[in-house]
Amino acid sequence: MLKDVTLGQYYQADSPIHKLDPRVKLVGTLLYMISLFIFNNIYCYAIAAVFLITVIILTKVPVWYMLKGLKAVLFIMLFTVVFNIFFTPGEYIFEFGIFHISREGIKGAVFMIIRLTLLIVSASIMTLTTTPNRLTDGIEKLFRPLKLIKVPVHEMAMMMSIALRFIPILMEEADKIMKAQTARGAKFDSKKFMDRVKSLIPLIVPLFISAFRRASDLALAMEARCYHGGEGRTKMKPLKYKAGDIVSYVILALYIAAMVAVGILSARLAFFQFLSK
Amino acid sequence: MPIITDHLTYVYGSKTTLQKTALNDVSVKIDDGQFIGLIGHTGSGKTTFLQLLAGLIKPASGTVYLDGEDIYAKDFDKRTLRSKLGIVFQYPEHQLFEETVFKDVCFGPKNLGVDDKETELRAYEALKMIGLEDEVFYQSPFDLSGGQKRRVAIAGVLAMKPKILILDEPTAGLDPAGRNDILGLILKLQKEQGMTIILVSHSMEDVAEYADRVLVMDKGSIVFDNTPREVFKHHEELKELGLSVPQVSVAMSKLREKGLPVKTDAITVEEAVKEIIRVLR
């Protein structure tokens, strides 16, 4: 049950994507997401999908494992699809009372599903192939220039890395508590909503207490080891770009170029079609 | 109410690169009223085994029979299992959640569908049995000391009146007095109420003193299954498994090496004393 959340989890494997510098993956994921938003036509989506599938194959993470992450957001997806279908004005092809389905609505819904799937899968690739530590290292280094305008980059990166590090710990803890309470006859799968909410108390109270205990233990341990923020701290494994990372940036640039080219071309195509009508 | 495990196997993270067979083809029969000591070094699969017995995780293959009934069968009522078999997890005090100690102990029996009066009676009995003073009954469990919290958690399981009691390292992190109290209580439950006990412990002395039968686990399999006296004869093999034998057994072997003609099969201090006196006479 709790194990189904793949977003934010690391999947260990020996792949070229795992070995990439986290900064490449961060920049890549960000640019990829932006490209999905700017170029929303079917040709660009095709390019984006091919690109993503290639990356998925390279990661060596089983596809079923990656798609498990989609299950968690299935509800949100259904919601947006329904909204799109019923509430987009345009050329109606089906009407029933206050409900009407338009051609534009269906098109919008299909595009939305494709876009959301690509977005979520691309985000989960980053976390599946990058350990939380490397991820925050990457973020810290990428955003370092912001220090000039007094943004506490190091502290934010540290907070994030602690939060990420604690997700699996707290999940394990929740699993343990759930088992212990189940053994005491608690039921977590009641049909009635109120019963279900009530049944969470024996899980949530101990979980919070353990989270607070761990937080104060960790704070003490950090202080005992003289942690005092980012000033003058050095890294054990400083990030350095390798040949593979440069190659990846080039591929990324080519991808963006392809997207821009196809995007402009298809916009022109649509414009001519519009003129000739 | 015998427990029989039939070729029980469990795999964590199946179909991923981190796949790990934590329990491998375990078949044992545990009879009524036995006091079983389960030992094995960390990661040998003890906790996994206990969770399977309690029906908390689904085996990859094989099954568990309680009273001849397959607890993993689709039509098996898990409530029967909960009322017959109680499990005290490692650090059970982490499961406390109610406002008062008394309410927390009531949680188990209430879930079993026991009526209010009987629930309170059972909670009171269990708290008395575990040796908690009346004045803490209505305090918050979070204000108690570590040892007291542990007792409250154990009482929470005892209040369900199980016939089989499983304990995963119940004395970890307690002081000697607290340990003796809890072990004494467990022994009493077995002797007076005929409860079946399965106790995981890292203390060979405790196992030697209390258990009738010792199961030794290694890499998900049971490698020894015998009386403590027989099991603790295997000094070398146990050492290789990252375990040891009771200190007195080592001491007796040393005495014999030095020329005192004692028998070396003593596993408790009491037995050792008798044997030495016998030889010296």
Ligand SMILES: Nc1ncnc2c1ncn2[C@@H]1O[C@H](COP(=O)(O)OP(=O)(O)O)[C@@H](O)[C@H]1O
């Ligand atoms: N939730 C889990 N996920 C993955 N592996 C686990 C999990 N729990 C235990 N294991 C692994 O299963 C093996 C047996 O663990 P466990 O039953 O806890 O052993 P023990 O209680 O004897 O220390 C260990 O190698 C452990 O790493």
Ligand SMILES: [Mg+2]
């Ligand atoms: Mg264990």
